[in-house]
Amino acid sequence: MSGRSEVQILSPRRGSDYGADLSPRFLFRIGKIMAERYPFDQIESKWQKYWEENKTFKASDNLTEKPKYYILDMFPYPSGAGLHVGHPEGYTATDIIARYKRMRGFNVLHPMGWDAFGLPAEQYAIETGTPPAIKTAENIATFKRQIQSLGFSYDWDREINTTDEAYYKWTQWIFLQLYKKGLAYEAEVAVNWCPELGTVLANEEVIDGKSERGGHPVIRKPMRQWMLKITAYADRLLTDLDDLDWSESIKDMQRNWIGKSEGAEVNFPINGFDLSLKVFTTRPDTLFGATYMVMAPEHPYVQQITNPDQLESVEAYRVKAERKSDLDRTELAKEKSGVFTGAYAVNPVNEELIPIWVSDYVLMSYGTGAIMAVPAHDTRDYEFAKAFDLSIREVVSGGDITEEAFTQIEAGVMVNSATPDASFSINGLKPSVAIKKTGEWLEKTGKGKIAVNYKLRDWLFSRQRYWGEPFPILRDGDDVIPLSDSDLPLTLPVLDRIKPSGTGESPLANAKEWLEVVDPASGKVYKRETNTMPQWAGSCWYYLRFIDPQNNDQAWDLEKEKYWMPVDLYIGGAEHAVLHLLYARFWHKVLFDLGYVSTKEPFQRLVNQGMILGMDGEKMSKSRGNVINPDEVVGQYGADTMRLYEMFMGPLERSKPWNTSGIEGVYRFLNRLWRYFVNDEGGIIDLDDAQPDTETLTMMHASIKKVGNDLDALAFNTGISQLMVFSNHLRALNKVPKSALETLLMLLNPFAPHIAEEMWSLLGHSDTLAYKGWPEYDESHLVKDTVKLAVQVNGRVRAQINVEVDAAKEAVLELAFAQESIKQHVQGKTIIKEIVVPNRIVNIVVK
RNA sequence: GCCAGGGUGGCGGAAUUGGUAGACGCAGUGGAUUCAAAAUCCACCGGUGGCAACACUGUGGGGGUUCGAGUCCCCCCCCUGGUACCA
Structure with a gap:
């Protein structure tokens, strides 16, 4: 990145509001505006490229060197609509923690992937003829581009996709484990048959007797279905909740569900x-x-x-x-x-x-x-x-x-x-x-x-769909013959056209060649299963595949599993509070019993982010027209502002409305930071190499302490507030100490990594902030000599006094009574009680 | 109905867990700058009264405990999420 003058030519503003006006007057205005906005677009693409090229965020497979930290997002279903501002909320939170933990010296596993099987792609295929695999790949490309534009520090070498053969090979393998353990069985079940969709729906997909998707009528019809015996684990799923670091409300939801x-x-x-x-x-x-x-x-x-x-x-x-x-x-x-x-x-x-x-x-x-x-x-x-x-x-x-x-x-x-x-x-x-x-x-x-x-029922584990994992079994009349591991994966046949079979079976019923398997030795004909697995299947174990995503010989390496598991922090939407988390816990326990995993629970700490509502305070939806597009926000304000704003809005777990002027606020904060510390030549302003003054030192160490504590508590909003307080303090100084600015940038780095890295490099550093040690605070700088005490009379504040820390009660009272306003309120009254809470408050009770 | 979470300025939200309510930000008001506007910078900013110092009042409503309550206890109202003939 070169000097400031060049920066002024390239406006970060997409100039649509200025039309084609190229008059000198207009150009003058543009020049002024540009001088006031920091060049986030150049900075952000520069650093994203740097991180990618240097594989800065690659998780190390050296399993002994550092303590590990596994931080996971609920991976998305890549819908055709693209990313929603709700997605980046959780992703930003995990990214901040991932960056923070790296600075704290942890070997961080922070991966991303795609939960890409599912009904929408299949319906799209039925309507348009576009194969689900094609449409899915397109959607993933969009999601990936959008996610990457926010500068998240994922280890992209570990990217997984549930629809890859190399992935679902192992989903099928796990199914076989369940089958062999007697936990998968077939039953005639009265299921929710939706004639319109030509498929059977799970209870959770039926709302008020209509299909969740499309609102089509649903009737009950008995069908042969695969079931998983989750009820066999009901008691363990219940009791093992106790040791988890999850919110009580989510645990209660699971408890109620198990019932x-x-x-x-x-x-x-x-x-x-x-x-x-x-x-x-x-x-x-x-x-x-x-x-x-x-x-x-x-x-x-x-x-x-x-x-x-x-x-x-x-x-x-x-x-x-x-x-x-x-x-x-x-x-x-x-x-x-x-x-x-x-x-x-x-x-x-x-x-x-x-x-x-x-x-x-x-x-x-x-x-x-x-x-x-x-x-x-x-x-x-x-x-x-x-x-x-x-x-x-x-x-x-x-x-x-x-x-x-x-x-x-x-x-x-x-x-x-x-x-x-x-x-x-x-x-x-x-x-x-x-x-x-x-x-x-x-x-x-x-x-x-x-x-x-x-209350918990066995899990209806088959769907009459094409776009899902095929069951690794063969059928000989009523007999079920599981495929051997060496026959995996059983891949989906490529169909010219996906269309409903009409019988209630999946479109796979139309794939005659795929469906029938002839034993070359005996000439006997076996049939494949036309049902496929539900979308939950792939998401039940993806966190394990991230540990060892390229392994072709086993689902994951046991040594790596021992090192990385459990997931230390799992963040996602509350809509998965019950089903996904219960199903994944169930599989995990089965795998635990079989000796494939070393922990009885997969997700040690779980946090559900709240929903981001539209500006009108309502849930975002196309029909309400209150949807905010992340691409537009990033284009207009940059990724750092987007990240910072999503975290500044309020506590992570609460629902909160989007507000455009709120985003201007954090944008101004970053602009001020840039404008104040970066001079017209594109370098950092003259800084003071001397030790900061006492007040600045206190501010600095208090900020290190508060931001660190807030990050540990996922209290991002108050952490950002402290960064603002710290930076406001520095801007008010005549000469800014270099150590203070460096500290500020280190603290800012997890939140707004692009601008932090850029300013860090402008300070003359050649290393990345990603692995820079998190600053330590020194408690001795936080101890003040004097403290301001409120003096109350009958519980009402009447004066403020400055006293030495830990001053004696007598001295404090003497000073308190010397105050004019106290004299006034005490005059002519009987003193009943004098309360002095050291370094806190004085209260004089009179009558 | 049941379970969980939550009600704090005009708005988003802070409050060391019983100790100066309203940090930080937005919006607003006044000023500086500008031909002007935007942006930027400075100041003010819960309500009522007062020129002011200040006084009274104020964390959904009502009671209570305490020197002191947004925070603890009891009753009630409202909002959000989950669940619903689960015997």
Whole structure:
């Protein structure tokens, strides 16, 4: 970069607002403006090129030299819309920490990649004929260009892409591990079938009975699906949360999702059949209050036990329930529906015969698919009993069951709860105690047992799509034959045209040659799976591939894994708080059990960045027209300003609105810095080589301390504020000490690395700031000689005094009472108390 | 309904965790500079009263603890995110 004069010719402003006016007057104006703006575009491209050419940010594979720090972003799905200002928020935060940790002497792993399988590219292919691979590559190129324009310090040699064969080879390999461990199985599942999209959707992709994408209607249809047995890990996924450094709210979301509840399983013999209806309840204490039972419409016993004269109405109800989409279920949720089977069950505690009903308020997918109904102490049962005039019996006193169900566990006392022979009674107990006692009794008598249930369901792991990882299996009729490792990867066939099969199978059903595999020895024909894996698959383990991205022999090297794992800091959007993080944790635990990874959890510290809202305070969306384009911001203000502003807006984890004049503020800060310290010849102004004055020294060391502490706490906004305070202080000096300016640049470097590097080099340094040691602060410079104390009278500040640090109470009070304003407020009053908090405050209480 | 987080100037947000509320920035006002505007620089900037020193008041609302509360306790209101017939 040459001198300032050249800088003035090349305007950083894209001059569109000036039109074609080239009058002398206009040129004069341009000249003035340019003199006032620092040449960020030249500086930024210069340093980005420098970092790239020197591979400045390459993570070292020397696994012993330095302590490691693994800092990870949630890698993006490269959509056609390009980067959104929300993306760089998290990326900037991680980049600042990555740069900070490098300066702190860590070997930093900070990689980026692409979660590139997914429905949009496939839909685009169906609409336009463009192969998903082509469209995906284009999108990635755009994302990469945009991300690189912000000067992030990724180690690009480790870039990965989930749609690369070399990558998904190992995704398939992990699937085989799961399969071999018995954690992958096939099942006929009533799934969310969307005729419009020609695919089955996961629950999380269905919103109010419509597809999340496109809003098409969704109905339920049974299909053969791959499932992963995540429920086998439910308990570990729950308990291992405790040791993680994640926000409580995210941990709670996961806990709720796993939904562990403790209670009992109870068997109710069915009258006249050699069957018993098993139910799960969290309130075994209320067994004596069970006045009827309910089975889910899909319950296997329904047809068997239904009385012949009820058969017609039960069957009609069952069919109706089956057809109901989720939307219908929600809509009808307000009113309970159901039908009597004509059959009765025997309540094991009192031998009473109670009617068995069928209703869709009981779900087949939770517990046993049947419940004992205790209308007096369960709101749902209460509503149902009221609707169908079933009896309601109080077994916990303390509420008014003529009004509503009484559901409290700590209040209330058990009543009407003893077996006819009086051998078992819980009368008089608190429900919480009765729950335990009943559980023990059920175990002892064999009428039931203590049990635990989870809300978490097994993971529906197949999609009827082309653009996903093919399953590495062959099919021989109903038999499943896994491919051997040497047959991996099983690559996607290249299709001339991707179109729905129409049968509900994926477009792969159209690829006849790919689909059928002939065994050359026997001539036997096997078929491939037409389902592909969901998008979650690739993102479940990408953090492991970053450790060893080019390895062709194994998914990752075990030694490297031991060194780099766990991820020390993982930052991403809260939308992945549950599913992605739960699925990835599940795979990680499986890999841990198999000995492929050394930690039981993958992500030690997790932070969710808040959303960046539009200027109107609303969520950014095309329809609202409030979307901010990062390219425009970078073009107009530069990457350093963009980075700084995104961090200055407010705490990382909170949602906050974008504000264009706010960005002007940080832009002015960088401009002032440049303008003040860089002279007209493009060099640094004359600096003072002498030791800074006391005040400057204090400011300098206080800044080192505060910025460092704030970075450790991810409190970027207050760190930047301190940089502004420090720089304002330096600008007010007659002569700026060189050491102070150097310190400022080092502190600024993680936040605004381009301008920091440029000014650092203008100071005559030939090294990069990237590995410059982070400055150390000296506590002795932070200790002041005197301190300003507020003097309060009755809690109101009436004066301020300067005293020596740790001054004696007597001396402080003497000075305080000497103040005119204090005398005034104390005069003629009785002093009740004199409080002196050393170096903090004085409070005189009078009456 | 349930779970979690949050309500501080005109705006984004600070506040050493009980010790001078409003750091830093934006917007605004006044001044310098300019033929003029923009940019830049300086000053002011919660509200009410006062020429002023200053006084009163003020962190969603109401109570409480304390010499002292944005911060701790109790009750209530509002906003955001998650979840929803999970027995």
